[in-house]
Amino acid sequence: MSEVQPIDWQQLRDAAIKARANAYAPYSSYPVGAAGLTVTGEIVTGCNVENASYGLTLCAECSMVSDQHKNGGTKLVAVAIVDQLNQPLAPCGRCRQLLLENGLPGLLIETAAGLRTIEQLLPDAFSTRDLE
Numbered sequence: 001m002s003e004v005q006p007i008d009w010q011q012l013r014d015a016a017i018k019a020r021a022n023a024y025a026p027y028s029s030y031p032v033g034a035a036g037l038t039v040t041g042e043i044v045t046g047c048n049v050e051n052a053s054y055g056l057t058l059c060a061e062c063s064m065v066s067d068q069h070k071n072g073g074t075k076l077v078a079v080a081i082v083d084q085l086n087q088p089l090a091p092c093g094r095c096r097q098l099l100l101e102n103g104l105p106g107l108l109i110e111t112a113a114g115l116r117t118i119e120q121l122l123p124d125a126f127s128t129r130d131l132e
């Protein structure tokens with residue numbers, strides 16, 4: 001029988017810190033790392049990748065979601081995002097939308113204010129349900 005494992009937030013933070021080492025952030029000098037735990041227990045990671053055109057910058061969460069899909073696309077249950085001081089970073093608006101679609105309902109995100117669900121971070125969201 002499978003058991004629900006408690007989320008190891010330190011492991012997720014450490015994975016985000018490791019991913020942050022590969023950030024490409026020469027314009028902002030603001031490297032970010034993200035790590036997500038999937039339903040099947042895998043850890044997927046990402047870092048921000050900036051661009052000379054600025055507006056094409058990919059956030060760490062974008063790159064984490066790409067890693068998630070590369071690994072089969074199993075939904076996320078927990079996400080940690082860290083800044084250069086290892087502090088939790090509030091996901092930007094675009095990334096909240098990405099996390100909503102790629103997480104289970106109730107996806108937990110570590111923020112500076114504590115754990116929040118994606119629904120708390122993005123209330124009354126537009127979602128796949130609106131397309132039905």
Ligand code: THU
Pocket residue numbers: 025028030032047048049050057058059060061089090091092095
């Ligand atoms: N950034 C992220 O990677 N994730 C966010 O949720 C917010 C911002 C990145 C984008 C850019 O490379 C740098 O942080 C400064 O905005």
